Amino acid sequence: MHTALISETASTTSNTSQNVLKMAGLLLISIGLLGILVAAVGADYISPVFTGLGGTLVLTVGALVYIWQSRWHKSPAEQNHGRWHQEATSRGPSAWVIGFVLTGFYVLLYWFPDTLQGLIQATEPLSQWLRGRPSDQWFLYGTFYTLAILVMGVYALLKYRNSRYHIIRTISVMFFQLGFAFLLPGLLLMLNKPEYYFSYFWPLKYDYLFPGTIDYLVRDGAALGVFMVFWGAVFSFLATPVLTYFYGKRWYCSWVCGCGGLAETAGDPYRHLSDKSRKAWQWEVAILYPILGFVILTTLFLWVNSWSEGRLLGDLSGGFASTYGFFIGAMFSGVIGVGFYPLMGNRVWCRFGCPMAAYLGLLQKHFSRFRISTNGGQCISCGNCSTYCEMGIDVRWYAQQGEPIIRASCVGCGICAHVCPRGVLKLENGPREDRYAGSPLIRRDELRILS
């Protein structure tokens, strides 16, 4: 009894200091948000650089303090405690507010960027320092986006700290976002070179193989521009199939891609919200592959148009391109893709919309060594794997029958294997021979889930 009393007192003291630090973190977050608000609306009264950049800095520090305090003291197995009890992560009122605010922000960003003038001015010194040119709404967006991945990357690192796979993977997405999608494109502009994202490829970055873009890169970038065109084409048509053959789709979707980067970090608290029903899978297939088809068609039309100097198709191809840009590039990937995180999970875009994911998925399903193996007869059908699959795959369906999971949509994040309480799942690359064969230790059900 004595020892119990002592340990209880000790834990109370440490709880108090934890709570004080958490409160301090929340206070800093609030001050930061206020600063950003003042920068957005009060630019006439006080320098938006001071309130906006300063606010962002304070917000970052506060968020890191809070994340550290709330994650470090939780053991690895406790990290999902209360996920479905807390309203913010179970489509409660605050989830809707965050969803609406994010969606609204994207609407302003895409169609009313003038309303964000104060915030754009706030990032002016950063833009000048990095890119040597004035800030604009895309630079503002890139800054926030990168910060979100970095700060929430720390969250993911702490949450999954007992897994080397997740530590390395999280550092990878943080690195590619910061280096390849933020610093490098800025630096290129500083050097008066064309802005280019070496970590995005056609068909995700659909215009990288449009004749107009290639024309611009070669004209403005000279030798470097030629390299950029070469890089993009090699990655789209050579490196992507080869890497996917060896490692599956994950080499890109959960290690490199910026959309994936945001989903795996800032989106991680919402991963369980993805719909696992068969209906959702039917929607997925019905939307995703037509979009890939649309990108391919658009690209082909533009090339035909360019070769025929507009004689053959007139303005049709341009119409195709701008339609795609509006509905898919802006509406889907931004507004719905990120805005709906707290409501539909963190991979809405990747799952239902991304043409790159569709392309990688076809390769993964039919031309890859990757699979998720299940361990003999060890599955207890608990459902943690399916629940925490951000792509809405019913992982348990396969695991409880001792079958490997080979699905076009799997981005290989590895969280199913992490949350499994019996160690049943393992992401691995192996020979394609007998790739679909399951464990001999379970007799299987022959009903197909996908039909």
Next chain:
Amino acid sequence: MEKINSQEHLVIIGNGIAGVTLTQRVRQRSKCRITMVSAESPLHFSRTALMYVYMGHMRFQDIVPYADWYWQEQQIELVQDYVERVETRDKKLVLRDGAPLHYDKLVLATGSSATYYDWPGQTLKGVQGLVSLQDLELMEANTAGIQHAVIVGGGLIGVEMAEMLRSRGIAVTMLIRDKLYWHNVLPQQEARLVTDHIRQHGIELLLQEELQEILADDTGKVRGIRTRSGHELPCQFVGITTGVKPNVDFLKGSGIDLDRGILVNEFFETNQPHVYALSDCAQFRNPAPGQPMLEQLWYTGRLHAEALASTLLGDRQPYVRGPWFNSAKFFDIEYQTYGTVPAQFTEQQESLYWQNEAANKAIRFLYEKDTARLLGINLLGVRYRHDLCHHWLQQGYTLHEAMQELPAVNFDPELFQHYEEELLRQYYTRFPDQPPPGRHSNWWELRKRFGLFSDSTSC
């Protein structure tokens, strides 16, 4: 004829893993009418996952492995009702609410519930076990706003309950009869490791201590307990996790032979024709030497059902358990076991044991001293391939043969540190004359060489 024909009606009481596996396997090869009756829940759910609902990792609908459409497509009828009694002479079930149900073949898969040992105060409000969905609902109500809980019994359900309660910030004390947690199953070193780990998670363990009585307050609720050694602990909740007993009370007077469970032979046949029983509620009349009379695990439930399904489909096969396996999780530490690793070794047994410095990972290979035959493997915080371990034990590998294939057995995620090197160092110190592991001992080659996969793919 035991084989079920397509005009017959198969009724299963209980929709746990045993009942569900049985219906699935029978449906695969028979068009007979199938009805599953359960009072607990309309749909099958994963019993082992109840804890995750309490802790907020999942909702109840997330622990339901097969949605409504599955049962409709499979043409398996689900009835939620309580079976009051079985009338074997008329082949009829009397239900509490619905009309009587006729069967041609009846399978009893009624499961089990918490065992109580006639402690004074065991019926007080706030005292309960954790087996059924109703137990979970009761636990939600019983633990709302409480500060201190006591758990009686140091087994797997006990530590699950402790983890659940800790997730709500409730202080937990566990009464454990042995010198260490789960020491009736785990050898000293593993039991020590797990015991320390549970303590690090803020659980107070009272070892070599048992429950004497449960104390009531004025309203008939728990206010504390007294232990065998006379300590009084205040608490508002008492979890009873001292094992489970078969649910067979409703069968008294049905003419079906009962002891602790429903008595069955190795074909799961009861003394009554066309009546079978399996899993938690069944008791083997003549268990194989060294095997228990009652097998009350998720995995054995599934294995029983696969064996009985064969018999019902005309391929009469006795139940043979095969190499044993089990798994569990103690807070952060996963546990797997393959083959037999008893708590106490005999003179004839010896083992290789490795444990890391942080004391959260351990590997044990138990073998026979004279013949070096591999007996079993215990793993804490390390995952091994079930298919390969099963193969080793099934084929009667010696330790030396197993060590040859050791590089293939690890199932930890990619990029994880591997510890087999350290185990091998120990091994070669003890057996310096043995050759190094085979060069072609990678999993894919072994899988192919031994055919460790099944072609019956469904996808």
